[in-house]
Amino acid sequence: IDGWVESVRGNQSGEYSNDNVGRDAADSSDSTNQSGPRLLLIGKSLTTMTYPHVAAHYGLPFVLLTPVLHHADFDPSARVIPVPAVGDDIVAESEAPSVAEARAIIRAELAGQSHAASSRYAGPAPLICAGTADPFYDRARANALTPHVHEYPDANHSIEVPGHWRRSLDYLKEVTASVAQYAATL
Incomplete structure (x- = not known):
């Protein structure tokens, strides 16, 4: 990178x-x-693990498609994207904020009290697009990381709903539109 x-x-x-x-x-x-x-970086799945490095060293905007926010059963290291917390550097997965804490972080960021200033992550908050049926997705961690979270109900790690091609296609259109809208704001 x-x-x-x-x-x-x-x-x-x-x-x-x-x-x-x-x-x-x-x-x-x-x-x-x-x-x-x-520059705008777009990562999918395992490549989203590079987000902390890119944010800390370059402050570049990043789109995280199906980010690894919950560890994979097949990964003995149980690595996930670290999530900055207000006043902390990085929290471990076991210390992930609750949904209420994540909402408080978002409210503080929207009020101009960005948590990026007190963490190692610089630059614009990333865009996250993920399915709610993705085993590597964690809503609370996503909301603590960024206010730009787009969830797709019942979608898997491919942002597809098995057996529902029209719904899957609609989700693909929404992801594409979300990325374009995010890029336009930079």
Whole structure:
């Protein structure tokens, strides 16, 4: 990740190799942009585990699709995305906030008292999209991490509802719209 971010930020010409991400038409038309290309990272499942590193080192916006917020039975390390808490650095999974505590964190952030200032996570709060039937999803941890949580009832780790292709397709449309809306606010 470090090499990729540095290579994208270091290349101001708008031309990128296959190892990098190109800019869209709106970005590339602004050749006077001195801050370099705008970056938005999108991770799915295990790649969402990189969020703490990306946030702490780069403060980049991140979309977490089906993030690992509850440990997988097959993973003996029981690793999950650490969740910052108000006034704490990082809480362990066993110390995850309750839904009421998560709502208090969100209220504080909306009131301008961002928990990011007292944690190691910098930059904009991530967008989370996950199904409620995903065994790796944890609503309380998601709400403690960000106010930008989009849940899909009965959807699994693929944000699909088995046996319901129309509903699954509607969810895919909603995820795509949510990512586009999140990106537009950056």
